[in-house]
Amino acid sequence: xxxxxxxxxxxxxxxxxxxxxxxxxxxxxxxxxxxxxxxxxxxxxxxxxxxxxxxxxxxxxxxxxxxxxxxxxx
Numbered sequence: 001x002x003x004x005x006x007x008x009x010x011x012x013x014x015x016x017x018x019x020x021x022x023x024x025x026x027x028x029x030x031x032x033x034x035x036x037x038x039x040x041x042x043x044x045x046x047x048x049x050x051x052x053x054x055x056x057x058x059x060x061x062x063x064x065x066x067x068x069x070x071x072x073x074x
Contacts, residue, residue, distance in 0.1 A: 007058075010049060011049055011052060017034060018071070031047060031050070032046075034050070058072045
């Protein structure tokens with residue numbers, strides 16, 4: 001049985017940011033908003049982190065963009 005690695009500090013921070021942003025604004029933040037809050041200037045770095053969270057089922061998208069992300073079932 002393969003065990004999942006724990007979330008990184010950055011992934012935890014991004015997950016908290018998404019959760020609070022959705023509560024406050026009713027939709028997910030953009031990649032640039034996440035990057036600014038997480039201290040990441042590269043949008044590809046943010047997209048990578050989001051893809052990792054989506055792969056684990058912690059977030060999902062209802063549309064093509066990340067601002068349509070929602071918290072996952074886990």
